[in-house]
Amino acid sequence: MAGLSGLRTALFFIRIRIGGLSCIGEVKQPAVVMRMPSEKEALLSALVEAIDLHKHYQKGKAEVAALRGVSFAVEAGEFISLVGRSGSGKSTLLNIIGGLDTPSSGELRVGGRNLAAMDRELLARHRRTTVGMIFQSFNLIPSRTALENVALPMIFAGMERPVRSRRAAELLDLVGLDQRHTHKPAELSGGEAQRVAIARALANDPAILLADEPTGNLDSHTAAGILELLARLNQERALTILMVTHDQPSAERLSDRLLHMLDGGIIGEERGGRRA
Amino acid sequence: MKGSDLLQFSLDNLRRTRLRTFLTTLGVIIGIGALVAMVSFGTGMQRNITEAFTANDLFTTIRVLPVRMDIEQVMAGNLDGAMSGMQKRTRALNDTAIALIAAMPEVAVVFPEITFPVKIRFGGQEASTTLRSVPVAMGGYTPYDRMGWGGFFSSDSAAEVILSYGILSRLKLTLDGEEEQARTDSSRVWRRVKADSLIGAEVEVITSVLDLGRMMSGGLAAAGQPSFTEHVTRLRVAGIRPRPHAFSNEQVQGGIVVPLLTGKRMPRFAFNNMWSLLSRGGRPTGSYEALYVRLNRLQDLPAIRKRLQELNFSVFALADQLEEIKRGFLMVDTALGAVGTIALVVAALGIINTMVMSILERTREIGVMKAVGASERQIRTIFFFEAGCIGLMGGMLGVLLGWLVSRLANWIANLWTLRQGGGVGGDIEFFYLPPWLIGGAILFAVGVSLAAGYYPATRAARVNPVEALRHD
Numbered sequence: 049m050a051g052l053s054g055l056r057t058a059l060f061f062i063r064i065r066i067g068g069l070s071c072i073g074e075v076k077q078p079a080v081v082m083r084m085p086s087e088k089e090a091l092l093s094a095l096v097e098a099i100d101l102h103k104h105y106q107k108g109k110a111e112v113a114a115l116r117g118v119s120f121a122v123e124a125g126e127f128i129s130l131v132g133r134s135g136s137g138k139s140t141l142l143n144i145i146g147g148l149d150t151p152s153s154g155e156l157r158v159g160g161r162n163l164a165a166m167d168r169e170l171l172a173r174h175r176r177t178t179v180g181m182i183f184q185s186f187n188l189i190p191s192r193t194a195l196e197n198v199a200l201p202m203i204f205a206g207m208e209r210p211v212r213s214r215r216a217a218e219l220l221d222l223v224g225l226d227q228r229h230t231h232k233p234a235e236l237s238g239g240e241a242q243r244v245a246i247a248r249a250l251a252n253d254p255a256i257l258l259a260d261e262p263t264g265n266l267d268s269h270t271a272a273g274i275l276e277l278l279a280r281l282n283q284e285r286a287l288t289i290l291m292v293t294h295d296q297p298s299a300e301r302l303s304d305r306l307l308h309m310l311d312g313g314i315i316g317e318e319r320g321g322r323r324a
Numbered sequence: 325m326k327g328s329d330l331l332q333f334s335l336d337n338l339r340r341t342r343l344r345t346f347l348t349t350l351g352v353i354i355g356i357g358a359l360v361a362m363v364s365f366g367t368g369m370q371r372n373i374t375e376a377f378t379a380n381d382l383f384t385t386i387r388v389l390p391v392r393m394d395i396e397q398v399m400a401g402n403l404d405g406a407m408s409g410m411q412k413r414t415r416a417l418n419d420t421a422i423a424l425i426a427a428m429p430e431v432a433v434v435f436p437e438i439t440f441p442v443k444i445r446f447g448g449q450e451a452s453t454t455l456r457s458v459p460v461a462m463g464g465y466t467p468y469d470r471m472g473w474g475g476f477f478s479s480d481s482a483a484e485v486i487l488s489y490g491i492l493s494r495l496k497l498t499l500d501g502e503e504e505q506a507r508t509d510s511s512r513v514w515r516r517v518k519a520d521s522l523i524g525a526e527v528e529v530i531t532s533v534l535d536l537g538r539m540m541s542g543g544l545a546a547a548g549q550p551s552f553t554e555h556v557t558r559l560r561v562a563g564i565r566p567r568p569h570a571f572s573n574e575q576v577q578g579g580i581v582v583p584l585l586t587g588k589r590m591p592r593f594a595f596n597n598m599w600s601l602l603s604r605g606g607r608p609t610g611s612y613e614a615l616y617v618r619l620n621r622l623q624d625l626p627a628i629r630k631r632l633q634e635l636n637f638s639v640f641a642l643a644d645q646l647e648e649i650k651r652g653f654l655m656v657d658t659a660l661g662a663v664g665t666i667a668l669v670v671a672a673l674g675i676i677n678t679m680v681m682s683i684l685e686r687t688r689e690i691g692v693m694k695a696v697g698a699s700e701r702q703i704r705t706i707f708f709f710e711a712g713c714i715g716l717m718g719g720m721l722g723v724l725l726g727w728l729v730s731r732l733a734n735w736i737a738n739l740w741t742l743r744q745g746g747g748v749g750g751d752i753e754f755f756y757l758p759p760w761l762i763g764g765a766i767l768f769a770v771g772v773s774l775a776a777g778y779y780p781a782t783r784a785a786r787v788n789p790v791e792a793l794r795h796d
Binding site: 143146148149168169172173175176177180181183187188189191200201203204205206208209248249251252 | 326329333336340688689691692693694695696697698699700701702789790793
């Protein structure tokens with residue numbers, strides 16, 4: 049396992065962490081930059097690349113700046129934790145990477161594609177295929193069973209019913225819910241519901257899992273189980289994970305890196321315990 | 325995303341709020357029901373009248389009149405204008421004129437109008453009616469080509485008569501095998517007879533003749549006394565015309581028909597209509613009150629009318645009025661349709677309300693769907709499908725409701741007509757529900773529902789997922 053991650057690190061040795069410098073990195077490789085990179089080629093550069101991201105929104109009459117020039121990069125296979133106080137812009141950043149929100153200015157490349165230039169249809173496609181999201185409040189559809197909730201993204205992707213049912217069942221088994229396929233969200237515990245949400249996030253085989261305080265609503269024991277599942281997915285499936293969390297000890301233990309945010313900016317970076 | 329999945333989504337959503345869906349759909353059902361009942365009444369009336377006209381062959385017949393008249397003026401109630409037109413004399417309607425018109429290749433039959441009131445006596449009963457004279461040549465044309473019982477005349481001068489179905493009841497006769505005449509008038513003595521026994525039977529036709537001598541000698545003393553003498557002609561029944569169409573009246577279908585020459589020879593004195601009254605005195609001897617020109621084909625009518633007018637005949641064709649009648653019905657249909665549409669507009673507001681409510685309730689769910697990759701188009705389509713489902717269900721059930729209402733109304737209307745002693749017995753179909761109305765009503769319901777769903781669907785598609793997921 050260690051050898052595998054070592055190889056991955058070697059593959060991405062040219063990664064540029066600070067967005068401002070990534071331009072120089074790209075100039076050195078004009079052949080890759082000149083055309084739209086394919087999924088595989090995109091892996092050669094950073095999977096997520098944010099350059100001077102700003103986000104303002106109107107709150108009543110006042111203009112609030114949620115992000116003030118955020119630049120960072122994430123390599124494929126990394127487990128990144130975003131930590132910081134409430135209102136520091138973590139969730140906004142996650143939503144923008146997830147294509148649920150759009151930056152006011154700046155550039156955001158995910159898999160080599162600039163999200164800022166995408167129209168709403170392309171953003172939907174991005175949400176459908178490139179990213180999977182989980183939330184503090186699970187956000188399962190109450191009227192649908194666990195299996196149906198997991199199959200939901202596949203419906204929008206146009207997958208045939210037998211295919212998606214089979215795949216949804218496999219995913220539920222993967223997250224350890226082989227006995228809970230036909231249960232509705234109300235019949236599931238918090239931990240189980242979050243597992244369903246994780247299975248759903250994986251439905252269309254995304255490159256990145258975006259987790260917005262996934263353990264915020266769970267007791268510490270259940271939370272540990274969820275974090276362990278995320279770590280396992282990161283390890284076994286080489287799934288890139290960006291997690292917003294308040295649980296700094298766990299973040300330090302599980303992540304490759306921790307990005308500290310304050311007042312809409314990244315104020316510091318810390319190496320996590322995973323690589324140690 | 326597949327159509328079947330979309331449909332499943334929409335149906336699931338509708339099923340989750342059953343009562344609300346039912347009430348919303350009920351609005352559409354009532355709207356479409358009203359629309360269908362209204363329009364089917366309009367089309368029913370139109371069909372009844374058009375069919376009655378066609379059945380009586382009123383469209384291929386031209387009436388040639390002795391005076392020029394402006395039918396528009398008469399229709400508009402402007403009698404002065406109409407009368408002034410009548411001062412202009414036209415070509416005399418005599419045998420020469422008949423020969424002239426008969427020579428035209430498009431003309432099937434020409435015969436003079438010889439129509440006057442008579443009394444008919446049979447089996448001890450007497451009834452007043454109208455006698456019309458028709459040549460044997462008309463036996464091949466509607467409506468004389470179809471007899472209910474017996475046959476047409478043997479010759480133009482035969483001592484024969486054809487009875488209308490309507491006259492039988494006036495003679496208190498009920499045909500065996502026909503429906504019982506459900507009359508409330510119990511004072512009448514009804515006689516049930518076999519139709520075949522009437523064929524060949526002798527009836528007495530009584531005409532009145534003005535007794536000029538008696539009028540002169542009686543002077544003032546005889547004032548108030550009828551100065552008429554009765555003249556009896558005995559004729560054999562050649563045939564009985566079939567039970568008429570519901571919307572026919574006595575003038576068209578009733579009365580008795582005799583061969584042309586038989587009628588011509590019968591002694592009479594009568595003002596049977598406005599034309600004979602107006603033209604009496606000025607009319608040259610040997611001329612007729614009017615001529616009937618029966619064409620082979622309806623499409624020849626404009627050409628023949630033009631030619632007759634060039635020959636200085638005055639022409640009246642009911643077919644001219646057909647367009648006018650059709651326009652009238654179009655207006656009636658539109659008015660009836662508009663009333664139904666108002667009901668549907670109310671239903672559409674109900675749909676908008678229901679769907680906006682449902683979007684408010686499902687904001688979070690829409691946010692989730694967007695978060696997992698639903699595009700705006702997919703969200704919009706789901707809501708469109710929901711509106712479409714309400715429209716389709718409402719449309720289909722609405723047509724059913726409209727049909728049920730029309731059946732009920734028809735039953736009541738028939739009961740009422742029967743009570744009034746009107747009609748000819750038997751059921752009149754006041755409503756007509758043609759396939760285009762069924763299809764059109766359902767399409768209309770779906771269309772209106774989709775239009776109503778447009779705003780909510782667009783609103784759903786535009787839900788901001790970030791805000792929606794924060795939504796509680």
